[in-house]
Amino acid sequence: MLELRLGRWKLPLPQFTKWGPRDRLNFRTGMLFLLPWTIGFLAFTLYPMVMSLIYSFSIYHSKAPLEWNGIKNYADLLTDNLFWTSLFNTVYMVAIGVPLTLFASFFCAVLLNLKVRGQALYRVVYFLPSIVPTVASTILWLWILNPQAGILNTVLGYFGIDGPNWMTNPAWSKPGLILLGMWGMGNTIIIYLSGLQDVSVSLLEAAELDGANWWQRLWNITVPMVSPITLFNLITGVIAMFQYFAQAYVFRGFQNLGYPLNSTLFYSVLLYQNAFQWLKMGYASAMAWVLFIIILVCTLLLLKVSDRFTYYAG
Amino acid sequence: MTTTNLPAQYPEMGLKVETEETRQRTRRRKFRGFFQSLFSHTLINFVGLFFLVPFLWMLITAFKSNEDVLHTPPRWLPYDNVRVDVNGKMLPLYNVQTEAGTKQLAAVQIVEGVGTFVDPNTPDQLVEYEIQQGETKIAEPVMHVSFRWQNFPDAMNRASRPSINASFWVYFKNSLIIAFFTIIGTLLSNAPVAYAFARLKFPGRDILFVIVLATMMLPYQVTMIPIYLFFNNFLHWGDTFLPIIVPSFFANAYDVFLLRQFFRTIPEEMCDAARVDGASEWQIFTQLVLPLSVPVLATVTVFTFLWAWNDFTGPLLFLTSPRNFTMALGLQDFQSQRTLIWNQLMAAATVFTIPIVIAFFFAQKTFIQGIKLTGSKE
Numbered sequence: 001m002l003e004l005r006l007g008r009w010k011l012p013l014p015q016f017t018k019w020g021p022r023d024r025l026n027f028r029t030g031m032l033f034l035l036p037w038t039i040g041f042l043a044f045t046l047y048p049m050v051m052s053l054i055y056s057f058s059i060y061h062s063k064a065p066l067e068w069n070g071i072k073n074y075a076d077l078l079t080d081n082l083f084w085t086s087l088f089n090t091v092y093m094v095a096i097g098v099p100l101t102l103f104a105s106f107f108c109a110v111l112l113n114l115k116v117r118g119q120a121l122y123r124v125v126y127f128l129p130s131i132v133p134t135v136a137s138t139i140l141w142l143w144i145l146n147p148q149a150g151i152l153n154t155v156l157g158y159f160g161i162d163g164p165n166w167m168t169n170p171a172w173s174k175p176g177l178i179l180l181g182m183w184g185m186g187n188t189i190i191i192y193l194s195g196l197q198d199v200s201v202s203l204l205e206a207a208e209l210d211g212a213n214w215w216q217r218l219w220n221i222t223v224p225m226v227s228p229i230t231l232f233n234l235i236t237g238v239i240a241m242f243q244y245f246a247q248a249y250v251f252r253g254f255q256n257l258g259y260p261l262n263s264t265l266f267y268s269v270l271l272y273q274n275a276f277q278w279l280k281m282g283y284a285s286a287m288a289w290v291l292f293i294i295i296l297v298c299t300l301l302l303l304k305v306s307d308r309f310t311y312y313a314g
Numbered sequence: 315m316t317t318t319n320l321p322a323q324y325p326e327m328g329l330k331v332e333t334e335e336t337r338q339r340t341r342r343r344k345f346r347g348f349f350q351s352l353f354s355h356t357l358i359n360f361v362g363l364f365f366l367v368p369f370l371w372m373l374i375t376a377f378k379s380n381e382d383v384l385h386t387p388p389r390w391l392p393y394d395n396v397r398v399d400v401n402g403k404m405l406p407l408y409n410v411q412t413e414a415g416t417k418q419l420a421a422v423q424i425v426e427g428v429g430t431f432v433d434p435n436t437p438d439q440l441v442e443y444e445i446q447q448g449e450t451k452i453a454e455p456v457m458h459v460s461f462r463w464q465n466f467p468d469a470m471n472r473a474s475r476p477s478i479n480a481s482f483w484v485y486f487k488n489s490l491i492i493a494f495f496t497i498i499g500t501l502l503s504n505a506p507v508a509y510a511f512a513r514l515k516f517p518g519r520d521i522l523f524v525i526v527l528a529t530m531m532l533p534y535q536v537t538m539i540p541i542y543l544f545f546n547n548f549l550h551w552g553d554t555f556l557p558i559i560v561p562s563f564f565a566n567a568y569d570v571f572l573l574r575q576f577f578r579t580i581p582e583e584m585c586d587a588a589r590v591d592g593a594s595e596w597q598i599f600t601q602l603v604l605p606l607s608v609p610v611l612a613t614v615t616v617f618t619f620l621w622a623w624n625d626f627t628g629p630l631l632f633l634t635s636p637r638n639f640t641m642a643l644g645l646q647d648f649q650s651q652r653t654l655i656w657n658q659l660m661a662a663a664t665v666f667t668i669p670i671v672i673a674f675f676f677a678q679k680t681f682i683q684g685i686k687l688t689g690s691k692e
Binding site: 033039062122127142154187190194239245276296 | 387519641652
């Protein structure tokens, strides 16, 4: 069988053999079942992809006909300061926010996996924030991070820490957003927790008999055993973070997008602004394709690199 | 416990041998166990506060009065001005520093820093005091712990902006309508697709499934602009719910994958038996597989509700007039005003969150199962 291999992942390639009448019948039945997806794929994925690729090479603002622009949109991106600012902000979140959140959620999952009375209740408490709607949780955190009447700086004050102006200081707006993300990381915690529960008890007990302490067992058995889950969480986290939008859109309050000082102007926010506020739809489409390529390269790179660090049992 | 004459170096003989040494070891282990458990409890509670306190703060703020909400430093419980009955009117009570010491007086009105007060005991004598003289406060409201339930109707009956002829009830209703139809569409469209990928054998199936999975990698930003133009300029569906609801009737990669994973766990022999009995694939799907799949369909329902209720980008792109706003959009619009009324904002945010919390407590297992399924590898 022909297949495309990428590390551990195999993509089957279609085999061109002659179809018998049975094949034809099966194909017809199969395609009938697939009809909703096929229409959806053509109308909401393939057609838009082709169109946005065309837009990305043209000047287009929906009111006037399309005007061919060559690769100028892509070339303009290179000299667009806002583009680089937004890319920097996004990479900041991907490089700092995602690993931090991953680490914190693993830590929380380890806590929730301890044999402690009332664990069921703790699990609910840790998970509940993740189901609060994004707009509600972002507004809540704006209120918590409020420099005067917010509770975060009040609580920091109890420990003698003079909290920063989270929302108005460009250096602290992104850490504020990372905190907001960590508050709602219940999903990642649950995925980690289910992975921790699958770690073989006999293996851990054998290590304990051999005199390994808690930390050694965690580092040498648990961490490698959940490494496929870490990879999964890492990839989904990176993909989602490159598309970070709603939180940043709400977080500026009544200020301009990107407030304070473009520090929350993320890639998708700038793209939205280009497309729907400045009606530079061709330019925004070019941004979208660059984003797609960045995400693709990052994912493939992670898959490739992870092969050495990921352990698959069986 | 029995003490025997056996030497301590033969514990493996299965006899409990207790010497001074083993007794000490047990004591030490118990001692250490106690501290480990204390440490775990402290840590899990401490981290738990990070998740719990913001949630509680939303509720507490939702119950605060206007006088209390911007108080610095913030108070951990909702406070309200004490009110007293003066000639049938409920007036706020103040601590006022008068010539004869501090008195509790009711405020009739406060205009430009000058308050007109009245002693509740002598309701007909009005006196005037400046609220503040230099740095010292002359009159300060008397506060007590009080939950202001009125914030909830106040928030829900208002619109996101004063000039708008709609209310948060309308936004709530719109969110419900969109969530309802999105759930219907998702259930109807994804199950047959997933069944085909899970149980039917036909040429090209595997490569099509790879395409399904590949679409997960495609960022929404790539297709967003053409889809927007298609719905808005071509179909003229702008400012209706249709652009948000209709795509859900055409299957999506996540739900197809989730359902397929479940369908594959249904024993193949059952389907084969039905096939031998002459059942068509459609009959097997609707009469055999679907009834067995109620749990996973519940998962899809709950997650679709969560997703549709939470969705911000869709409504932001397509809904322009306030009477069509969803809760997410209305809340953001409310928050984008310069005069922020945090207690009402938090009350509206609470109402926005409640349906999901209710769904969670009714379907806790379904929730957790669904997250684990999405996290499971193939």
